[in-house]
Amino acid sequence: MTRKAVQSSPAIAPSNGATLVSVAKAASVSLATASRVFSNPELVRRDTAERVLRAAGELGFRPNLLGAKLRAQRTRIVGVMLPTLENAVFAECWRGIEEAALAQGYSLMLVTSRYEPERERERIEYLLRHRVDGMVLTVADAARSAVLDQLDAEGVPYVLAYNQAPSRGKRHSVSVDNRVSARAGVETLIAAGHRRIAVVSGAFVASDRARQRHAGYQDAMRAHGLESLPPLSLPAHTPTQTPADVERIRRLIAAPRAPTALFCTNDMLAIGVISILKRLGLSVPGDISVLGYDGIELGGLLEPPLSTVVQPNNEIGARALARLLERLKAGGSGGSPGRGVPRATLLPHVVRAGATVAPPA
Amino acid sequence: MTRKAVQSSPAIAPSNGATLVSVAKAASVSLATASRVFSNPELVRRDTAERVLRAAGELGFRPNLLGAKLRAQRTRIVGVMLPTLENAVFAECWRGIEEAALAQGYSLMLVTSRYEPERERERIEYLLRHRVDGMVLTVADAARSAVLDQLDAEGVPYVLAYNQAPSRGKRHSVSVDNRVSARAGVETLIAAGHRRIAVVSGAFVASDRARQRHAGYQDAMRAHGLESLPPLSLPAHTPTQTPADVERIRRLIAAPRAPTALFCTNDMLAIGVISILKRLGLSVPGDISVLGYDGIELGGLLEPPLSTVVQPNNEIGARALARLLERLKAGGSGGSPGRGVPRATLLPHVVRAGATVAPPA
DNA sequence: CTGAAAGCGCTAACAT
């Protein structure tokens, strides 16, 4: 029975194998009491607690969250799935999430999906294996997402970020109103005098936001008696500048009745498009106006600063996490507390003027 | 044990606490065998394995990594600490890390330090509590880092990314040669005819890379008999455009013998500086040249594309992770000698021409 | 308030 002399030292040497048991021993209390000092201090007498704390300090005790999580059947880990961090929108969102989680003592596990539904599945499964308590995620298409259906079926609590859930649906989300805000953005273009406005987007199939924003564009055009132009759909949501991309832009602006303003469904795209336009010899906004969407900080640091529809990215992340924690505390599993509370939170947007939009030539 | 579970209609209630035990039971094998099917399949006969797998599928079994980790005393989780994701350099690096980890079946836990040593400590402690097997990190100052000292003392394996460890030191790192590459960059400025070149940096105290790059600048200047100018040190490493920042740039370029070229210690800074210069009425590179450092993709998407010293960001991340896993597999604990292998890996840099550098007016 | 005891789900000796 004695398994002495395990000759090869095992994996990681935790520097000092101080465990709760050793702390309890050193403080002459039971394991249970030592545990309580860390998780429910109010159940322990002050001096007892202090004794334990002192022992812990002397032994260099570091709680092993694994043990706690396993036993407690709850990890206090939130899984986060974002399309990519290379688009600053999501990096800013992550920041909001991380701050909020830190403040509440929750841990995070981040995965990126690259806008690929296949990869979404795989990464979610990975989070599930880690027994995250819940998730904050941005999916390609919330309306038809295998991943979300699975999560619903399994009763895993989650909150969508950026994806805008139907207002009276069952899903929780934190976003701006993509359609309404896009319409507001396009209307500033119209107000500036533009009549021929085109949308430039990444592949619509990979982003429900892009589609909603396009719908907002159509709303604006229709409301002002203008004709919607066919959108220019580029392959990626992050900008690329392949010859093919350049050629498509060139054709777009060389057409007989070319648009005088472009509405890009995200800022990164807008930045890439502006560069291409400049290389094609056009001046922005002199020859053509460009409006972005997202409000990443970078946009404001450029010259001219990007005109764009601003969403509160940090806050979207922070609020999504906060909402998730509310759910976790309230119902535990997938339950549905919160009677009158709308599940789809819409945060306010702002159209930032910038300087990439001007009246048409 | 008498009769096997009749699972005629699986009624896959997912996430229903199917455990290895229940799977083993359903497949009429022992817990150990069931376990082996997932961790050491080669120790199990094919048909047995298939039976187990089938049972697992029917029960909707999802391994609980917590149990495995706790027992195995090794989590297969790597902690990652980066200053921020809002600087695209680190977002690109993260991508390399995530891909590499995914490929090797390792999990990640990400924290950001914001370049604050205080926060570094705190976030590292957090990772340690999660019993990560090792870490990939970028610290403010590798030479005097309380965090690194602690990690060394505790024997926690880690690999630095971006921080460049001394070539014959004990620390592992993956980076470019900051000083040499910066010198190479500045020499392209000199080759273009510039004599008065100034460095623009974030707070040096918060970044050893910035200091090394500044040293490279001095090397270049000295080697060409030029006088180093005092650096302009801005408060943050991410660009801000406060009136104070603008004023400092204005004074810099309004001086009697103002620099004709600026070397910014990172790309984000360079992008911000270029905008400020433009707003001050200067043209880049017509009136003044700007060279960046990092080679983030964004730089190439701007017009004019940013001239910069390119580091392979994805690869830095991927290699740092790979190096860490080698260490993990080799020694387990912290202090394996590793004979002839240099611990500081230097990846090649490239000076990308871009179009923000031109001969002085 | 504190203690004793029973595991959480899984892996790894050690047997067979």
Added chain:
DNA sequence: ATGTTAGCGCTTTCAG
């Protein structure tokens, strides 16, 4: 090749 058996470090009833 498979089974048995001990726990990993912690939380949590249930009793004092």
